[in-house]
Amino acid sequence: MRRTRLFPAVTLIILVALAWWLSRDRDESRDAADAAAVSVPDAFFEGFRLRSTDATGRWDYxxxxxxxxxxxxxxxxxxxxxxxxxxxxxxxxxxxxxxQGIAWPDEDRVELRGRVTVRRAASPVNRPLELDTENVRITPSRDYAETDAYTEVRQGVSRIQGTGARAWVAEDRVEFLSEVKGHYVPEDQ
Incomplete structure (x- = not known):
């Protein structure tokens, strides 16, 4: 029992010491790296998974x-x-x-580059939705996203497409900016 509690504490101490040693070494070599001005990662992860919960402990994303x-x-x-x-x-x-995705944590900015697809299945409170576009800029704190690229949204057989779009995710609202075409089929009542 005691050994089970000791292992995580020892592991944590080793990781903190390793991080301190690496940061100290990195500070000493930073001047040389700045002079070279080469874009080289200082950390990477393979097989990355991040799970987040909201303030109540419910899975968020x-x-x-x-x-x-x-x-x-x-x-x-x-x-x-x-x-x-x-x-x-x-x-x-x-x-x-x-x-590809790029995030700048201190700037509240995320970019999704290249082809971007978004899907949501049907549920008792929403219709299915499919969205296809490219190069999306996101401001997470505002639940806001935008693109200058061609965008198509499909809900069942209904669809709308155009060049450039803005989305307010919390409001479930999308605004198309130009060359907009749509085909709407009402739901069966």
């Missing part, structure tokens, strides 16, 4: 990526082919995928 790297010169995190699952309080889970 999960991010998966085969490789995540941190670049210290602009405090940027890159994610290879990120996949996101968001768990709303009501309705079906949202599933998103992009070719």
């Amino acid at each position: 999960q991010v998966d990526s085969p490789r995540v790297a941190h670049y210290p010169e602009d405090d940027r995190w890159t994610l290879a082919t990120p996949r996101l699952e968001a768990y709303p309080e009501e309705g079906a889970t949202w599933h998103a995928h992009a070719e």
